[in-house]
Amino acid sequence: xxxxxxxxxxxxxxxxxxxxxxxxxxxxxxxxxxxxxxxxxxxxxxxxxxxxxxxxxxxxxxxxxxxxxxxxxxxxxxxxxxxxxxxxxxxxxxxxxxxxxxxxxxxxxxxxxxxxxxxxxxxxxxxxxxxxxxxxxxxxxxxxxxxxxxxxxxxxxxxxxxxxxxxxxxxxxxxxxxxxxxxxxxxxxxxxxxxxxxxxxxxxxxxx
Amino acid sequence: xxxxxxxxxxxxxxxxxxxxxxxxxxxxxxxxxxxxxxxxxxxxxxxxxxxxxxxxxxxxxxxxxxxxxxxxxxxxxxxxxxxxxxxxxxxxxxxxxxxxxxxxxxxxxxxxxxxxxxxxxxxxxxxxxxxxxxxxxxxxxxxxxxxxxxxxxxxxxxxxxxxxxxxxxxxxxxxxxxxxxxxxxxxxxxxxxxxxxxxxxxxxxxxx
DNA sequence: TGTACATCAGTGAACGCGCGTTCACTGATGTAC
DNA sequence: TGTACATCAGTGAACGCGCGTTCACTGATGTAC
Numbered sequence: 461x462x463x464x465x466x467x468x469x470x471x472x473x474x475x476x477x478x479x480x481x482x483x484x485x486x487x488x489x490x491x492x493x494x495x496x497x498x499x500x501x502x503x504x505x506x507x508x509x510x511x512x513x514x515x516x517x518x519x520x521x522x523x524x525x526x527x528x529x530x531x532x533x534x535x536x537x538x539x540x541x542x543x544x545x546x547x548x549x550x551x552x553x554x555x556x557x558x559x560x561x562x563x564x565x566x567x568x569x570x571x572x573x574x575x576x577x578x579x580x581x582x583x584x585x586x587x588x589x590x591x592x593x594x595x596x597x598x599x600x601x602x603x604x605x606x607x608x609x610x611x612x613x614x615x616x617x618x619x620x621x622x623x624x625x626x627x628x629x630x631x632x633x634x635x636x637x638x639x640x641x642x643x644x645x646x647x648x649x650x651x652x653x654x655x656x657x658x659x660x661x662x663x664x665x666x667x668x
Numbered sequence: 669x670x671x672x673x674x675x676x677x678x679x680x681x682x683x684x685x686x687x688x689x690x691x692x693x694x695x696x697x698x699x700x701x702x703x704x705x706x707x708x709x710x711x712x713x714x715x716x717x718x719x720x721x722x723x724x725x726x727x728x729x730x731x732x733x734x735x736x737x738x739x740x741x742x743x744x745x746x747x748x749x750x751x752x753x754x755x756x757x758x759x760x761x762x763x764x765x766x767x768x769x770x771x772x773x774x775x776x777x778x779x780x781x782x783x784x785x786x787x788x789x790x791x792x793x794x795x796x797x798x799x800x801x802x803x804x805x806x807x808x809x810x811x812x813x814x815x816x817x818x819x820x821x822x823x824x825x826x827x828x829x830x831x832x833x834x835x836x837x838x839x840x841x842x843x844x845x846x847x848x849x850x851x852x853x854x855x856x857x858x859x860x861x862x863x864x865x866x867x868x869x870x871x872x873x874x875x876x
Numbered sequence: 877t878g879t880a881c882a883t884c885a886g887t888g889a890a891c892g893c894g895c896g897t898t899c900a901c902t903g904a905t906g907t908a909c
Numbered sequence: 910t911g912t913a914c915a916t917c918a919g920t921g922a923a924c925g926c927g928c929g930t931t932c933a934c935t936g937a938t939g940t941a942c
Contacts, residue, residue, distance in 0.1 A: 473918055476905055482918080503895060512920050514897080522896085579854020601855075628861045632844070632868045639847025646787020647809075653836045660840045663871055681885055684938055690885080711928060720887050722930080730929085 471510045483519040485509050487529045494572045532600060534577050538566055539604040552614035553667050559608060560637055560661045567641035578638060612665055623666040632664040679718045691727040693717050695737045702780045740808060742785050746774055747812040760822035761875055767816060768845055768869045775849035786846060820873055831874040840872040
């Protein structure tokens with residue numbers, strides 16, 4: 461059939477000066493692949509994007525560089541949805557629970573994406589460390605955490621938390637949420653107490 | 669050079685009736701590979717064990733079957749070391765902290781092994797579910813957890829914990845330990861509070 | 877006691893696969909003269 | 910206005926690699942007669 465023996469939609473080439481559009485299409489294709497649970501390889505991304513594999517090299521040096529952008533987008537998306545849900549909560553304590561629930565939902569609905577972001581198969585930390593703009597991306601990843609810290613602080617001000625170290629308590633909440641997200645997926649037969657998330661968060665955030 | 673173009677120690681063949689020894693050598697080779705951080709493939713295991721790749725099929729149907737045994741051994745080892753350290757603690761509360769520290773050390777010293785056991789790359793749950801003797805292995809994995817539950821119960825009896833649901837509180841402690849083990853590896857630049865493990869465990873086990 | 881044979885432990889060569897990566901290229905479009 | 914040329918976006922064919930898996934085999938050793 462076609463030359464590459466793979467499906468290739470007849471994608472119209474971008475206009476002159478618009479070459480960067482393909483860069484975004486590559487990232488989008490990688491997102492789709494990740495969310496569908498398929499293995500993410502350069503060739504798979506190319507197939508998903510409807511382009512030839514070598515075309516990726518015009519925009520990225522390697523797979524890590526692509527994943528780096530995928531992770532940047534993912535952090536931004538997670539942060540946005542957490543902020544959104546926290547903002548619509550009735551009170552600070554409600555915001556904490558909203559964040560916890562939203563975080564767990566994100567991890568459950570996009571397990572591979574979550575794993576890519578938080579230390580799954582692809583080691584984000586390593587790749588980010590290797591970048592000249594590591595600071596910027598480290599900060600993007602921290603935004604969601606800082607939201608959590610500030611919500612704990614809100615709780616203290618509102619008198620609904622007895623925390624004396626919101627930063628530390630927020631870290632403990634994050635750790636517990638991550639552990640829960642990860643273990644629920646890998647040990648689904650474990651008899652999980654239904655209210656474990658709510659209970660753990662309440663204790664670690666020192667809610668009254 | 670040699671036929672397979674790879675190093676092959678001249679391993680003496682096992683005596684008649686002793687064929688099962690190779691089965692153990694295969695698992696041991698897989699452990700070494702895992703602990704060295706190398707990618708675990710059938711061919712890599714064969715190289716590490718000093719045998720030809722097809723020889724593995726005489727003992728295992730596929731890589732999953734090998735990993736299944738690797739995981740069984742790993743659970744047994746972790747459980748043993750946890751029991752050991754818990755037993756030499758001065759009191760029940762000390763036993764909890766000993767378990768926590770030992771668990772985190774295990775995860776830090778053998779990161780790939782830990783990830784293989786608790787939902788990393790290779791999905792233990794899936795492979796175990798597919799086995800006829802799934803119950804047995806599910807229980808092996810549970811032993812370490814049950815140790816934690818019983819130590820929390822000891823604390824309650826000794827008056828050093830106010831827990832009213834040791835099983836649930838033990839689950840929360842486990843979740844937090846797993847989250848900490850996993851995130852510390854994947855987010856090493858995060859400003860981890862030094863006493864976060866001690867603090868989290870004390871709170872979740874309701875130590876007084 | 878000798879010998880034919882079955883069993884056992886393990887091998888070597890070969891295969892097809894998807895992968896990352898290279899290379900020289902194609903063909904459309906803007907720009908200089 | 911026409912035309913030569915540079916640039917840009919993207920391709921197709923090919924490569925070597927390690928992988929899982931198959932197949933027919935080799936050669937040592939225990940067992941039956």
